[in-house]
Amino acid sequence: MLGLYLRRGPNDGDNARPSRRRRRCGTGVLTSPDLAWDIETDVVVVGSGGAGLMAAGTAATVEGGVDVVRLEKDSSDPFTSVITSSFIPAAWTRLQRAAGVEDSPEIMAGDILRKNGHKSDQDVTLELCRRSAEMIHWFIDGLEVDLEFAPEVTWFGHTNKRKHSHPTRIGVPIIDRMRTYFTSLEHTTYLDNTPGTGLLVDEDCTVIGVTADQNGAELRIRAKKVALTTGSFNANRAMLRVYIPEMADAPNIGAKSNMGEGIRWGMDIGDAVDQMTGYQGRDCIFEDGTRLTPGVINEGGIAVNKTGKRFVNEEKDYSQLAAVYRAQPDGFAVFIWDERIQRMTENMHVLKESMHKGGIQICDTLAEIASHFGLPENVFKTQSRPTTSVCGPEMTLRAERS
Numbered sequence: 480m481l482g483l484y485l486r487r488g489p490n491d492g493d494n495a496r497p498s499r500r501r502r503r504c505g506t507g508v509l510t511s512p513d514l515a516w517d518i519e520t521d522v523v524v525v526g527s528g529g530a531g532l533m534a535a536g537t538a539a540t541v542e543g544g545v546d547v548v549r550l551e552k553d554s555s556d557p558f559t560s561v562i563t564s565s566f567i568p569a570a571w572t573r574l575q576r577a578a579g580v581e582d583s584p585e586i587m588a589g590d591i592l593r594k595n596g597h598k599s600d601q602d603v604t605l606e607l608c609r610r611s612a613e614m615i616h617w618f619i620d621g622l623e624v625d626l627e628f629a630p631e632v633t634w635f636g637h638t639n640k641r642k643h644s645h646p647t648r649i650g651v652p653i654i655d656r657m658r659t660y661f662t663s664l665e666h667t668t669y670l671d672n673t674p675g676t677g678l679l680v681d682e683d684c685t686v687i688g689v690t691a692d693q694n695g696a697e698l699r700i701r702a703k704k705v706a707l708t709t710g711s712f713n714a715n716r717a718m719l720r721v722y723i724p725e726m727a728d729a730p731n732i733g734a735k736s737n738m739g740e741g742i743r744w745g746m747d748i749g750d751a752v753d754q755m756t757g758y759q760g761r762d763c764i765f766e767d768g769t770r771l772t773p774g775v776i777n778e779g780g781i782a783v784n785k786t787g788k789r790f791v792n793e794e795k796d797y798s799q800l801a802a803v804y805r806a807q808p809d810g811f812a813v814f815i816w817d818e819r820i821q822r823m824t825e826n827m828h829v830l831k832e833s834m835h836k837g838g839i840q841i842c843d844t845l846a847e848i849a850s851h852f853g854l855p856e857n858v859f860k861t862q863s864r865p866t867t868s869v870c871g872p873e874m875t876l877r878a879e880r881s
Contacts, residue, residue, distance in 0.1 A: 514679075514699070515699070516688070516699050516700070516701040517698050517699050517700065518548060518668075518698070518699075518700045518701070519700075519701040519702075520546045520547065520548045520668070520700065520701070520702050520703075521538070521545035521546045521547065521702065521703050521704065522534075522535070522538045522545055522546070522547045522548070522702055522703065522704045522705075522706065523547075523548045523549075523550065523688070523689055523700050523702040523704075523705055523706070524538070524547060524548070524549045524550065524706040524708060525550050525675035525689055525691075525705070525706065525707050525708065525709055525741065526550070526551070526552075526675070526707065526708035526709040526710060526741070527549055527550070527551035527552075527554070527558075527658075527669075527708075528558040528559055528560050528561075528654075528708060528710060528734075529558075529559070529560030529650070529654065529657070530560075530708040531549060531551075531706070531708035532549075532654070532657045532658065532661050533657075534706045534708055535547045535549040535661055535667060535706075536657070536660070536661040536664065538704075538706075539661070539664045539665070539666045539667045540664065544664070544665065544666045545666060546666045546667075546668075547666055547667045547668070548667075548668045548670065548700060548702070549661075549667065549668070549669050549670070550670050550673050550674065550675050550689075550691055551669070551670065551671045551672070551673065551674075552672070552673075552674040552675075552736055553671070553672055553674075553736065554671045554672075556734070556735065556736050557734060557735075558710065558734045558736065558737075559710060559711075559733055559734045559737070560650045560653075560654050561650050561651055561654055562650070562732075562733060562734060562768065563650055564644065564648050564649060564650070564772070564827060564828060564829055565644055565645065565648075565649060565650030565653055566629060566634070566642040566643070566644045566648075567614075567615065567618075567626070567642065567643045567644065568587065568611065568634075568637065568641050568642055568643075569587075569611035569612050569614065569615045569641060569643055570582045570583055570584045570586065570587035570608055570611055570612060570639075570641055571583055571584065571612050572611075572612040572615045572616065572628075572641075572643065573612075573616065574615070574626070574627065574628040574643060575612075575628055575640075575641060575643075577628070578628050578630055578640075580630075580639055580640055580641070581639070582639045582641055584605065584608035584609040584611065584612075585605070585608070586638060586639065587608040587611065587637075587639075587641060588601075588604050588605040588607075588608040590636055590637055590638055591604055591608070591636075592604060593636070594636040594796075598754075615643050618653075622656055622657060622660050623656065624645070624652075624653050624656045624657075625645055625646060625652070626643050626644065626645060626653075627643065627644065627645075627646055628640075628642075628643055629642040629643055629644040629648070630642070631774065631823050631824060631826065631827070632772070632773070632774030632777055632778055632823060632824060633777060633778070634773070634777070635773065635777060635795075635796045635797060636796065647828055648826060648827040648828045648829075649828035649829075670691070670693070670698075672693075672694075673691050673692065673693045673698065674691060674692055674740075675689050675690070675691050675707075675709065675740065675741075675744075676689075676690045676691055676692050676697070677689065677690045677744055677747075678690075678705065678744045678745075678747070678748060679699065679701075680748055684748055684749065686705050686748070687701060687702070688700050688701040688702050688705065689702070689705055707741035707744065707745070708741070709737075709739075709740045709741035709742075710734055710736065710737035710738075710739075710741075711733075711737050711739060711742075711758075712737060712738060712739025712742060713731050713733040713734070713737045713758070714731055714733070714734065714735050714736065714737045714738050715737070715738045715739045716728075718739050718742075718743075722755040722756055723755075723756055723758050725802055725805075726758060726760070726801075726802070726805075729760075729801075729805060730763050730766040730768075732761060732763050732766070732767075732768035732770065733768075758798070759798045760797075760798045760799070760800070760801020760802060761797070761798070761801060762797075762801070762804060762812075762814070764833055764836075764838035765836065765838060769829075769832060769833055769836050769838050770829055770833065771814060771829060771830060771833060772824050772827045772829050772830055773797040774820065774823060774824045774827070775814055775816040775820055775821075775824055775830075776793045776797060776800075776814060776816070777793075777794075777797070778816070778819075778820045778823060778824075779816070779817075779819075779820060780793065780814055780815055780816030780817075780820055781793055781814070781815050781816075781862065782800075782804070782812045782813065782814050782815075783812065783813050783815070783854065783859060783862055784807040784808055784811060784812055784813075785807070785808050785809060785811045785852075785853070785854065786808065786854075786855065786858065787849065787854040787855040787856070787858035787859035787862065788858060788859075788862060789862045790803070790807060790812075791803050813848070813852050813854065815848060840852075845859060845860050846860075
């Protein structure tokens with residue numbers, strides 16, 4: 480449902496809205512009792528990416544549903560769930576069982592806790608894993624999303640293959656289906672090109688609503704509950720310099736709209752933050768975000784720098800390796816993998832895109848790779864990975880500059 484909001488003009492006589500009165504809570508904004516509201520609802524969701532869509536859809540359907548207003552900054556601007564490959568981990572789904580994989584939520588939770596050093600809440604982590612199969616089945620049966628088991632590579636930290644994805648291995652068709660479904664629900668109001676601008680709190684500093692910008696005018700929305708799904712701060716260089724200085728100048732291949740607004744609003748009213756130094760790092764062929772799938776390295780590929788030398792154990796987490804790649808001379812690395820790995824990963828959208836844009840070079844010999852990338856051949860030829868034959872007699876090599 481669109482068009483619920485109609486702003487009154489400044490000269491509407493007896494119908495004119497009261498003047499705005501506010502006090503401050505820390506650096507947050509407090510409302511006064513006579514503040515006029517443009518919309519009143521049960522739940523307002525600020526942000527309409529994957530998390531926002533799920534939050535709004537759940538609120539609008541659980542136990543008969545409640546009234547939900549969903550705000551989006553700009554639906555034409557790609558967000559994280561669209562940019563990513565959208566591999567969804569889940570344990571003991573019917574698709575995983577059909578593939579003959581023995582798994583359980585308890586095993587999945589154990590993998591997650593080992594990877595994060597037991598920093599996440601153990602009970603919450605286990606419950607999310609127990610609900611993961613239900614979520615996949617709901618996507619398929621409830622939303623009619625075309626999901627399949629994606630066993631092509633083993634992802635770092637997972638002891639079992641448990642990824643699920645769209646056949647195209649990209650998030651766009653999943654998000655398109657979610658948008659269509661959630662926008663059609665009763666109890667929902669969707670406002671595009673209406674970015675949230677701040678939180679409104681009462682005298683106890685309890686959040687009671689949000690402000691938003693609608694065509695240059697302020698919109699005030701009162702809500703019993705506020706969900707901030709505004710994304711991270713990968714596009715905010717100032718915040719990066721404070722919290723993740725080693726990545727402050729790295730190319731931003733994520734959503735360009737992720738400015739950390741929701742985080743900053745929470746901090747403005749005195750809320751605490753944690754894990755602000757965490758990030759997901761990726762290789763990057765071109766600064767537009769063209770990249771590879773981690774599988775080309777996880778499954779046995781190697782990385783060398785401009786001196787022709789391997790410089791790291793490639794079996795580490797690919798996100799942790801991003802800082803290692805940036806630390807190489809000129810921030811330069813070449814990934815090399817063979818035809819076996821290519822066959823395993825070639826269906827992934829990011830690899831198809833990299834091939835289409837000329838980011839991957841097909842070579843028949845190590846000497847050809849060395850020549851193409853300007854690597855010292857005598858050094859480079861000594862760097863093959865002990866556990867993997869990168870150049871058998873019938874193998875075609877693939878290489879890309881990162």
